[in-house]
Amino acid sequence: MENISKGQREYMEALERNKRRIRLAQIVILLAFFALWELTAQAGILDPFIFSSPSRIFTCLIQMSADGSLFRHIGITLFETCAGFVSGTALGTFSAVILWWNGSLRKILDPYLVVLNSLPKTALAPIIIVWIGNNMSSIIVTALLTSVIVTLLSVLAGFMAVEEDKILLARTFGATKPQILRYVVFPASVPAIINALKINVGLSFVGVMVGEFLVAGAGLGYLIVYGSQVFKLDWVMLSVLILAVLAALMYKWVAALEKKFTKRWKEKE
Amino acid sequence: MPNILEVQNLSLSYYSPQGETKALENISFSVKKGEFLSIVGPSGSGKSTLLSVLAGILTPTEGCVAVAEGAKTGYMLQKDHLFEWRTIEKNILLGLELTGNLTAGTREYALNLMGQYGLSGFRNRYPSQLSGGMRQRAALIRTLALRPEILLLDEPFSALDYQTRLHVSDDIVSIIKSQRKTAILVTHDISEAVALSHRVIVLSKRPARIKAQFGIQFSLPPNNSIEAREAPEFKDYFNKIWKELDF
Numbered sequence: 001m002e003n004i005s006k007g008q009r010e011y012m013e014a015l016e017r018n019k020r021r022i023r024l025a026q027i028v029i030l031l032a033f034f035a036l037w038e039l040t041a042q043a044g045i046l047d048p049f050i051f052s053s054p055s056r057i058f059t060c061l062i063q064m065s066a067d068g069s070l071f072r073h074i075g076i077t078l079f080e081t082c083a084g085f086v087s088g089t090a091l092g093t094f095s096a097v098i099l100w101w102n103g104s105l106r107k108i109l110d111p112y113l114v115v116l117n118s119l120p121k122t123a124l125a126p127i128i129i130v131w132i133g134n135n136m137s138s139i140i141v142t143a144l145l146t147s148v149i150v151t152l153l154s155v156l157a158g159f160m161a162v163e164e165d166k167i168l169l170a171r172t173f174g175a176t177k178p179q180i181l182r183y184v185v186f187p188a189s190v191p192a193i194i195n196a197l198k199i200n201v202g203l204s205f206v207g208v209m210v211g212e213f214l215v216a217g218a219g220l221g222y223l224i225v226y227g228s229q230v231f232k233l234d235w236v237m238l239s240v241l242i243l244a245v246l247a248a249l250m251y252k253w254v255a256a257l258e259k260k261f262t263k264r265w266k267e268k269e
Numbered sequence: 270m271p272n273i274l275e276v277q278n279l280s281l282s283y284y285s286p287q288g289e290t291k292a293l294e295n296i297s298f299s300v301k302k303g304e305f306l307s308i309v310g311p312s313g314s315g316k317s318t319l320l321s322v323l324a325g326i327l328t329p330t331e332g333c334v335a336v337a338e339g340a341k342t343g344y345m346l347q348k349d350h351l352f353e354w355r356t357i358e359k360n361i362l363l364g365l366e367l368t369g370n371l372t373a374g375t376r377e378y379a380l381n382l383m384g385q386y387g388l389s390g391f392r393n394r395y396p397s398q399l400s401g402g403m404r405q406r407a408a409l410i411r412t413l414a415l416r417p418e419i420l421l422l423d424e425p426f427s428a429l430d431y432q433t434r435l436h437v438s439d440d441i442v443s444i445i446k447s448q449r450k451t452a453i454l455v456t457h458d459i460s461e462a463v464a465l466s467h468r469v470i471v472l473s474k475r476p477a478r479i480k481a482q483f484g485i486q487f488s489l490p491p492n493n494s495i496e497a498r499e500a501p502e503f504k505d506y507f508n509k510i511w512k513e514l515d516f
Contacts, residue, residue: 172324172344
């Protein structure tokens with residue numbers, strides 16, 4: 001480490017410079033976007049009544065934080081999303097185990113899964129509301145539905161892609177089917193499962209938004225839909241910004257999870 | 270020496286929508302305790318199938334395999350298939366865990382083997398941190414941990430590059446011999462078969478029949494398989510076997 005050649009040092013410095021430049025450009029874009037928005041709103045080019053503006057959004061943020069209503073809305077949306085996300089992933093993975101186990105069932109259900117996968121699950125939201133009622137459970141079930149089929153299919157694909165020879169190895173040790181699942185197929189599919197989690201974060205938010213648009217009395221989706229109806233665009237824009245931040249944070253969290261758990265699997269390649 | 274394994278009139282057919290494929294036809298041979306037997310044949314000749322039958326993973330259509338009482342078989346595959354999510358120690362204990370034989374005693378036996386063959390320092394490492402040769406050693410110890418009498422080796426060196434392969438095959442075989450195990454090696458590499466074994470069986474194209482057998486004896490017994498490759502008789506055996514192999 002101590003004997004770094006001149007060429008290597010210059011290379012590392014160039015690499016570092018390039019990294020900083022990219023970071024800088026990213027920040028500039030963000031700031032320019034908000035500055036332009038604010039300036040055009042101030043100059044009257046954009047009507048703040050329908051476009052809102054960063055300063056109005058900020059004021060709104062302060063107000064709603066002060067009376068605590070913002071945190072209630074965020075909390076509700078976050079809870080619904082997490083509940084949908086966790087139950088969708090769990091149910092999808094569990095179903096994948098059943099279909100891996102039973103080859104005939106897998107073949108029988110194949111065309112139905114293809115159709116269900118292509119069907120926009122949010123189209124089912126009104127039916128769910130009729131069945132379950134005008135409440136939070138409907139929203140969570142809608143979020144669950146958006147992620148469950150994708151999870152099932154991607155985890156099942158992961159199960160089926162486990163090297164045949166790894167299973168053969170377990171069988172040379174006399175492994176039973178539950179043992180093959182527990183010792184080989186499931187751990188080998190951890191990357192596939194985490195990948196499904198990554199997709200599900202986004203999908204669960206979609207489900208929750210549609211659900212909240214339709215039934216909710218609280219939550220960020222409710223704020224968006226209600227705000228647009230009463231022309232409180234500050235609420236709408238603030239909610240959208242917060243949603244963007246929440247989705248990014250959740251994605252980051254899953255990415256950190258991925259890094260932690262799939263380190264061993266990655267090293268193999 | 271008594272026979273530890275006897276194969277009698279073994280035949281096996283595969284069935285598929287395309288029709289029936291005869292993989293093995295009327296194969297009989299026996300293996301003595303402590304013997305190192307190689308089976309060579311053209312690729313796709315059913316060598317691996319034969320080994321799977323010996324291991325009891327496949328059931329023959331006809332014929333039978335008799336193993337001496339109390340003798341267990343252990344299998345080694347082409348690749349080491351160490352599980353990348355388990356440490357080397359946990360990988361080595363896998364067979365014991367799966368067969369429900371993991372006790373303090375068997376665990377210590379496995380850890381001793383690890384120490385004996387220079388893997389102690391890698392106990393808590395992961396497979397990706399080991400060289401190809403070390404991985405293959407770990408795979409062998411995983412098999413030996415179950416104390417098999419007969420080792421079935423399915424081209425265990427074919428995934429390695431040539432140089433590594435010479436060293437690893439010598440290494441693995443000397444471990445097997447030091448443990449006084451019986452071994453049946455399936456390979457398509459004639460030199461490997463001649464250098465490592467006491468006897469070589471040549472299989473025909475599919476359906477596999479036994480075409481020829483050669484006892485390998487060197488006038489000056491070599492110290493290891495690398496030396497064996499330089500013995501004067503080596504190329505004679507090589508040529509004889511090569512002529513028997515049809516491609």
